[in-house]
Amino acid sequence: MIPPTFDYIAPQTLSEAVALLGQNEHAKILAGGQSLIPMMRFRLASPAVLVDINRIDGLSYISEENGWLKIGAMTRESTVDQSPIVHEKYPLLADTARVIADPLVRNMATVGGNLAHADPANDHPATMIAYGAQVVATGPGGERVIPIEEFFVSLFESSLAPNEILTEIRIPASQPRSGSPRSGSPRSGGAYLKLERKVGDFATVAVAVQVQLDAAGNIASAGIGLTNVGLTPIKAVAAENYLRGKAPSSDNIRHAAQLAADAAEPNPDYRGSEDYKRSLVKTYTIRALRKAVERAKGG
Amino acid sequence: MSTHHITVTINGKPHEADVESRLLLVHFLRENLNMTGTHIGCDTTSCGACTVLFNGKPVKSCTVFTVQADGAEVRTVEGLATNGKLHPIQEGFHEKHGLQCGFCTPGMMMTSAALLEQNPHPTEDEIRWGISGNLCRCTGYTNIVKAIQYAAEKMAE
Numbered sequence: 001m002i003p004p005t006f007d008y009i010a011p012q013t014l015s016e017a018v019a020l021l022g023q024n025e026h027a028k029i030l031a032g033g034q035s036l037i038p039m040m041r042f043r044l045a046s047p048a049v050l051v052d053i054n055r056i057d058g059l060s061y062i063s064e065e066n067g068w069l070k071i072g073a074m075t076r077e078s079t080v081d082q083s084p085i086v087h088e089k090y091p092l093l094a095d096t097a098r099v100i101a102d103p104l105v106r107n108m109a110t111v112g113g114n115l116a117h118a119d120p121a122n123d124h125p126a127t128m129i130a131y132g133a134q135v136v137a138t139g140p141g142g143e144r145v146i147p148i149e150e151f152f153v154s155l156f157e158s159s160l161a162p163n164e165i166l167t168e169i170r171i172p173a174s175q176p177r178s179g180s181p182r183s184g185s186p187r188s189g190g191a192y193l194k195l196e197r198k199v200g201d202f203a204t205v206a207v208a209v210q211v212q213l214d215a216a217g218n219i220a221s222a223g224i225g226l227t228n229v230g231l232t233p234i235k236a237v238a239a240e241n242y243l244r245g246k247a248p249s250s251d252n253i254r255h256a257a258q259l260a261a262d263a264a265e266p267n268p269d270y271r272g273s274e275d276y277k278r279s280l281v282k283t284y285t286i287r288a289l290r291k292a293v294e295r296a297k298g299g
Numbered sequence: 300m301s302t303h304h305i306t307v308t309i310n311g312k313p314h315e316a317d318v319e320s321r322l323l324l325v326h327f328l329r330e331n332l333n334m335t336g337t338h339i340g341c342d343t344t345s346c347g348a349c350t351v352l353f354n355g356k357p358v359k360s361c362t363v364f365t366v367q368a369d370g371a372e373v374r375t376v377e378g379l380a381t382n383g384k385l386h387p388i389q390e391g392f393h394e395k396h397g398l399q400c401g402f403c404t405p406g407m408m409m410t411s412a413a414l415l416e417q418n419p420h421p422t423e424d425e426i427r428w429g430i431s432g433n434l435c436r437c438t439g440y441t442n443i444v445k446a447i448q449y450a451a452e453k454m455a456e
Contacts, residue, residue: 001342001343002321002323002326003321003323004321005300005319005320005321006300006301006320006321007300007301007320008301008303008320008364008366009301010366010369030364030367033362033363033364033367034344034362037323037344037362037363037364038343038344038362040321041342041343042343050320052366052367054367078356101432102347102431102432103357103410103428103429103430103431103432104347104350104357104358104359104410104432104433105344105359105362105432107353107356107357107358108353108358108359108362108363199431199432200345200431200432
């Protein structure tokens with residue numbers, strides 16, 4: 001399958017790239033291309049212009065700064081997967097990077113592209129929702145920060161303006177876990193659990209959980225994101241609210257998981273019926289919450 | 300539609316060409332350069348038969364535009380053997396019967412060559428994880444894993 005024709009431009013700077021978007025109404029950004037190129041081959045997308053941002057320096061990094069873990073939009077998934085700081089302090093992100101597509105795709109695919117594509121079947125969206133992340137968009141007027149819960153508008157539609165480029169993702173910096181010198185202070189943990197029929201498939205269902213425990217071991221806050229059970233990635237708000245201030249007991253976890261399942265709006269397809277997927281959301285939320293709490297306790 | 304003049308190094312040899320923006324890397328290799336060792340399997344970014352090393356990393360060449368490779372180093376299965384001597388990974392596939400129909404083999408070998416460069420002593424789990432983006436429809440994975448283990452031992456000698 002051969003994609004439709006298009007003009008290709010590979011600018012060297014971000015401002016050039018933004019200007020090109022402004023000049024071309026039907027332009028698309030080419031990041032890793034691992035979703036866009038297949039869509040073009042299936043003729044589901046036919047942009048008139050591709051603006052390749054792979055040749056712009058300074059968009060690939062992972063670093064902690066001013067209370068945030070900052071990830072450059074062009075950071076490859078394989079780089080996230082191999083990042084020591086991610087493995088050590090951001091288990092939810094480490095879990096996620098490990099199950100995106102397959103190892104070959106992860107060598108090209110980027111974190112920014114995974115989010116900007118706004119596909120509810122992608123894995124980073126739910127994870128970033130669970131983290132309460134922020135997205136930085138760069139446009140003609142400079143940078144704009146978008147809270148993740150305002151980023152996903154509809155299927156394949158984000159709140160980026162046509163002349164904006166997603167340039168950075170910010171995750172709240174990880175709190176020390178127990179066992180560290182500041183044991184007893186707030187500590188966090190997370191987990192991403194994905195059911196996929198085979199490596200490389202989209203999730204039948206996946207659940208991202210990030211919890212913060214208080215000094216007494218109760219849940220100070222919980223973030224829960226759901227993958228591929230709606231037109232957008234879903235933030236399980238009722239479940240998050242229910243858990244706030246509660247002990248991570250089996251009953252509380254089960255009740256929260258039911259609230260998460262109630263928030264899901266899955267479509268039946270060849271991966272399963274609506275009921276099946278909803279039931280999986282509950283099971284996977286229970287397991288992800290348990291794992292996140294264990295990790296927060298230093299397990 | 301735009302046409303671009305590119306220079307790309309393939310198996311150590313520079314190639315210059317004028318390519319249409321939509322030309323996929325796998326088509327450039329197979330049709331423009333007649334290097335048909337790189338296979339087209341699923342054509343949908345699923346199977347990994349078209350795997351080549353792009354600046355040292357295994358990628359699916361059906362999902363990269365040729366113009367993206369301007370200035371890049373590409374390695375294909377044709378570049379594995381040196382001076383008529385098989386690469387240890389090729390030897391492994393030969394010795395351990397790592398192929399049946401052979402369709403996935405070039406991609407499997409490129410992925411495993413990169414895997415062994417990065418991790419010279421992989422466990423069986425790491426091997427299976429490493430090749431999880433390459434599909435063998437003969438389901439001959441057991442011998443593929445043995446072939447990669449053979450190559451790892453050979454390369455450690």
